[in-house]
Amino acid sequence: MKALFLTAIGKTEVREIEIPIPGPDEILLRIGMVGFCGGDLNGFKGLFELQEYPNILGHEVGGTIEEIGLNVPENFKIGMKATVYPYLNCGKCISCRKERFNACQDNKTMGVRRPGAMTKYIAIHWKNLFLSEKLSLQELALAEPLTVGFHASARGRVEKKDIVAVIGCGIVGIGAIAAAVNSGAEVIAVDIDESKMEIVKKIGAKHFINTSNQNLHKELIRITNGDGPDVMIEAVGSAETYRAAVEEVAYTGRVVCIGYAKSPVEFNTGLFVRKEIEILGSRNCTDEFPTVIAYLETGKFPVDDVISKVISIDEAGHALADWAKNSQGITKILVDLDK
Ligand SMILES: [Zn+2]
Ligand SMILES: [Zn+2]
CATH class of the missing domain: 3.40.50.720 (NAD(P)-binding Rossmann-like Domain)
Structure with missing residues (x-):
């Protein structure tokens, strides 16, 4: 399957990678939509000190459950739509000891310090998925930046x-x-x-x-x-x-x-x-995912107005480069993995 890599400052590449096999606590998520983040843009420009290269981009995700590991709770079912909590804390640093996990000294965000979701499938721990029956894949991809x-x-x-x-x-x-x-x-x-x-x-x-x-x-x-x-x-x-x-x-x-x-x-x-x-x-988010999902589910949010364009993975590298040149009028670029 294709994956969009940020290979170095100013350089992206679509590469072939293997479809992951989910572990017993994991879910195989079929990725529908992934948003480009301001952080991705800064990583592309070389202005984000935490960005590691090469890395698969993408942490703003709307996807569908494709396969479920043995230990995953029963409320997760194949075909359900979900978004992803993309942070990973160390559990040991002073922030983690104070349960301020979002400010973990060794936080690893998907697409920044570990592989992201700009690809067809990811395997992810069920605890890092937030479900919504009402939201579209586009809306789900907007959840993380809103949190x-x-x-x-x-x-x-x-x-x-x-x-x-x-x-x-x-x-x-x-x-x-x-x-x-x-x-x-x-x-x-x-x-x-x-x-x-x-x-x-x-x-x-x-x-x-x-x-x-x-x-x-x-x-x-x-x-x-x-x-x-x-x-x-x-x-x-x-x-x-x-x-x-x-x-x-x-x-x-x-x-x-x-x-x-x-x-x-x-x-x-x-x-x-x-x-x-x-x-x-203020860094990342804590318990805001359910609040944001509930807010999006009210339908009050002008989803279509904030989505500036929807592109394919093959167009994504160019779109990122264009965004780096001119950000005027761009609120959110989404990559449609089914395109
Ligand atoms: Zn983001
Ligand atoms: Zn920590």
Whole structure:
């Protein structure tokens, strides 16, 4: 069967690999849809320090159960659709000992530090599958990046009385917006791409600031009556947006960091002290998969609007290279393994 490898920085290759044989605790999942992640893009560009080469890409998965190992519980049945929990923690490090598995020091995400799912079949432990009878394979492939955004909102302890600004409306930022809206917060979405406005409004963001032609500070001050947002969620990973998150957050507010900045960022640390802000890192997800699946099952999420294109595995390498050249207008590229 074909598999898409990231062989080196800027290089991909479709190679032939063997169909895996599932162990007693494993399920053979027939892969339908796999999303390209911002992490894949950074791995392609050589900007993701954890990326290992060569490696099969893919950790955002929608698939169908094809075969079941002997020890797998009975609620898993052939033909059921599922998405994949793609992280693997070590169980020994301090994060794991504190049951903060998502922040494992030796975490191995599929497609990053072990083989991913951009291929026809994977064998996977049943504990790492989340089932849904209602969702399509496309929707299931969107679950993982949305859980990362939902986790960021949880880290920010977003609640009803909050005004939350999310900088960056990629799929992770969109997940954070959806979660904050679900918590009853008033949400301000920020991006430089006007095409994101319609999407985030459908999800329930009340305001959209296009920083390519609007002043972020002025707009935030106007919307929040001079206070600044209670929570700023940084989902871009640039020095400018990181600094903006700290500068714009209200006194006593919370800043949540999901974006991976590519180089060190300089801060006026006086702001940390004077405003007594909390700065919270947010990595991967914890228990958000069932929440996100339930959210997607409501049908409220504008699935078609966030899927920018669906391509075959043979087209995937080119699509990744094109995305690296120009990310404008792209929210999510899906690879259809049946194409
Ligand atoms: Zn991802
Ligand atoms: Zn660990």
